[in-house]
Amino acid sequence: MNAKSLWVALPLLAFLALVGLLYSGLGKDPQKLPSALVGKDVPAFSLPSLLTDETFTEQSLHGRWQLINVWATWCPTCHIEHPYLLTLAARGVPIVGINYKDEAGLARDYLANRGNPFVQVISDDSGQLGLDLGVYGAPETFLINPQGKILLRHAGNVDERVWNEEFLPLVPAGQWGKAQ
Template sequence: MKANSPWVFLPLAGFVLLALVLGSGLGRDPQELPSALVGKPVPAFTLPSLLTEENFTEQSMTGRWQLLNVWATWCPTCHVEHPYLLTLAAQGVPITGINYKDELPAAREYLANMGNPFTHVIVDEDGQLGLDLGVYGAPETFLISPKGEIVLRHAGELNERVWREKFLPLLPSRTSDVGKEDGA
């Protein structure tokens, strides 16, 4: 190959292209996943409860500010997140759980042993509701308005920092209003 051949610059061009592609991802929060559902209602569903004989629908997601938390016993980050969910529940924050692609006896045992922060636990055994919500994996937490609309989606662990920085600014002015209807 001659020194003045255009092929000499191919490795340099490849390196520059690779650097541009990789550089475009720097500074992005990997937990910031876009959600096409923000501002839209929770997708339609009818699914059973993990702990009762009830069935739940998207209508059970209306009437108050609440969290919708996707979790599973096979999810290590869900185990890390669980104590903070218990803290939020103790503060009066309503949390509906979606038990995602899990073994039901293991999920019941987990809540019995670790405590249950959820007002309801919806069984999504085949993952269809998760798919409709655009879930990439557990845990993911959605903020739901009293109208049943998705206000925020957070992928990953919900902890005090995330709660304070992402969720609280979107809620009514007083945290005591969480769980109440808009304007109540």
């Protein structure tokens, strides 16, 4: 093969490689991104509360079944998900919010104006906790058992269908009162 025919074939080979890469992603659910942390402890952290003078650590997440919800005011899907989080909180589901790479004042105003579904709100200004959790973006929600282990990671909006199909089957009956 001479140099001229190599230059003719190179774009075709690049195109075929790209088609193969794109084809390999067809049929994959973007909501089911893999998480290396499922079955493992919540990563170590020490971060301030968004709303109080408290500091939270991974030990703060031990002792009960709960959700961790990564959210931000700049996230459009978080605005869509928020009313359902309020519904879950009203049903007795403890939700810890991680305010991710957000402006604290905007986040406090958001919760004051739209309601606060969270039992605690951790401020992750730098995004390091999100990075340690493997967060791709907001919203992401994690199911945590009483020992502080991550049992499920869901990327995207949590709604009634996601709640019933993904979260509830993993939680022992009666853990959240009216939530089931």
